[in-house]
Amino acid sequence: MTPPTPSAAAPLEVTDESVEKSLSPSTTKGSESRSPGRLAWKRFKRDRTGVISAYIVIFFFVIAIAAPLIAKLYGKNPYTTYASQRPELLDAFSYPSGPNGGMSSEFWFGIEPQLGRDVFTFLLYGIRTSLGIAVAATLLTTVVGVVVGVTAGYLGGKTDYLVGRIIDILLSFPSTLFFIAFMPVVYGLFVAPDENIPTSLRAISLILVLSAFGWASIARLLRGQVLGLREREYIEAAKVTGASPKRIVFKELLPNLWTPIIIQSTLMLPAYVTAEAGLAFLGVGIIDPTPDWGVMIQRGAQFYTEDLTFMLFPGLSMVIFVLAFNLLGDSVRDALDPKSKR
């Protein structure tokens, strides 16, 4: 909220951009030739909320990636039931005997009621699982959405009509219900009914089901964008000069679609994190011995009246992550698309 500087800088930047566009990219004589990406980066760096949120989000990803390393240094793992070796950790009712859920210098975030696992490592690995699934689902959704959206928009005609109807139908599916209803279907495709479902298959099924319903909205958005771009002169010029459809799609259309693609996927990722945790909470996603954000909340829900501390760690960390990512998403949108209104 510092009105003078940005408003003074804005017209300058616009002229910069247009000058930069009219010149060919190879002219590097001017030291101040800035690409739209560089401009967006500059705008982003000026946004303090966005930068802080970015650090928080990066922190979560770093601890997720480094979870095994941190666990090794810390000397515990999320699977061992420490209370079975040392019964004094839990009281007669199987709740942590120490105060605050058994938090101590040895068990930083306390220990889990009943089974007595270490909360700190369980949370670390849980974040790792949840973020891994959410990132994979976001990537898959984005790729499918972009391919379908651009194809439908570019080809038009019957393909466009057909894709449009499929998207309409997908968007009238009640999404949460379908996530829970289709998880058993996907499992059934790979595993016989009586067999145990391996964790990797659960993760893959989650990614597939989340993506199967997620691509429709991004495809619809991009289709609309491509319909608009297709009629522009520069595409026509490319066609007249004999550019192949492949070249038009990759060199002419895609570079103009990066902004909506990036904005959509930053909005999608936190939604997938909460959806994945929600499914685990309902017992149809990742299930117990595998550490997961949602699994922790589901475990915590069983004894929240006696030991709320155990519930607070996964719950609060998720709120912080989602809030930071939403703020980051807003800042990214403002940086990439400064004219858009909120």
Place this chain on the structure above:
Amino acid sequence: MSRFLVRRVLGALVILLIISAITFGLFYAIPRDPAMMSCGKNCTPDMLAQIRHNLGIDHPIPVQYWDWLKGVFVGRDYAGFGNCNAPCLGYSFANREPVLGTIMDRLPTTLSLAFGAAVVFLIFGVGAGMLAAVKQGKFLDKFASSASLFGSSLQIYFVGYVAMFFLVSKLHLFAQPSYTPFTEDPVSWFSGLLLPWLTLAIIFTANYTRMTRSQLVEQLSEDYVRTARAKGLSRANVFFRFAWRGAMGPIVTVFGIDLGVLIGGAIITESTFSIQGIGRLAVDSVNKSDLPMLLGVTILSAGAIVFFNIIVDAVYALIDPRIRLA
């Protein structure tokens, strides 16, 4: 208007038909034998075949779908299990009851939850959004905007339990969440659902605050609003009869979509507060592999979404006379 409605209803029926066909095909494509579950422990191959025949699952899938579809309109007789009257959505293997009956039992719960929450989030969400738009740039605006950002990052499965811990177990401010039919005891209906309403509304309120604010801010800067003020109309008059009327359209659209989704079952809310509504029914039938029930719930949810879409479009035309229905 009537032509529009007929056209849209027909379109909705086609969509429902396609959704039911897809759902049917996908559910029955997996190798799972519902007859096995009905049959119990001492099952002979003959009994199994008999049950399969009675349930009508010894036919190929397209025939089964056709039978199911026919059942919706003319009813169906499941030999040895019972009769299922005209709008027959199938027969639940796990409950040994027609699907529609169970859904109808659960529907009042979900409707109470959905409409109650809708009242709460409309009042708070739209109210906060209006305040923020009027006090643009002031403290109240910033507070409402940050609160809505924070609210939209909360999850029901976390907030619900924390709220129950403090407000129900510790401070005893709220009754333990439960559902009592309104006709039985309106007071306990209200007190049992109050906490679920408030929790469910938190997530939606945030969204409505943001939307109402941005819509109103845009409308308030329009020329016609300035003209109305210049004519000498009062501030309140201009705000509600001019700016708000212009801002309402998109809010009504989103509201219709949200309501449709909520009626299909607030699955996570119902699980958190152990309320036995449609959403809980869906989760239970997934865990019991009760496919006919799941199909029934799916059709109901998709139907609610499609139905509210039509209503929204019709209402939109009433609000904004520039929109023509065709």
